[in-house]
Amino acid sequence: MRAELRATIIDVCNRKIAAKGESVGVSFYAFFKNRNDQPALLMEAARWWIEAHQLDHFEKATKVKALVESGA
Incomplete structure (x- = not known):
């Protein structure tokens, strides 16, 4: 994922x-x-969101943030 998108998320x-x-x-x-x-x-x-991590339509912001910060 590009840095611009990571920062926005x-x-x-x-x-x-x-x-x-x-x-x-x-x-x-x-x-x-x-x-x-x-x-x-x-x-x-x-x-x-969908293919790589198979997340539901809505996920906790804390979970999404942690995934992005971990580089996942």
């Missing part, structure tokens, strides 16, 4: 955790704007 997870607590869930769509202006990046996130 960590930032979004940190903001959601700070706002709503440790149990807040996210989907990979949370890391993108409402319009699909970066389709290649969206597909990269989807492949990481």
Whole structure:
């Protein structure tokens, strides 16, 4: 996963955790704007989320952040 996407995921997870607590869930769509202006990046996130890690549609932000920080 490219560094830009990793940084975005960590930032979004940190903001959601700070706002709503440790149990807040996210989907990979949370890391993108409402319009699909970066389709290649969206597909990269989807492949990481669905194919590589077989995550559910919503996962705890703490889990996603830990996966990204570990380099998984």
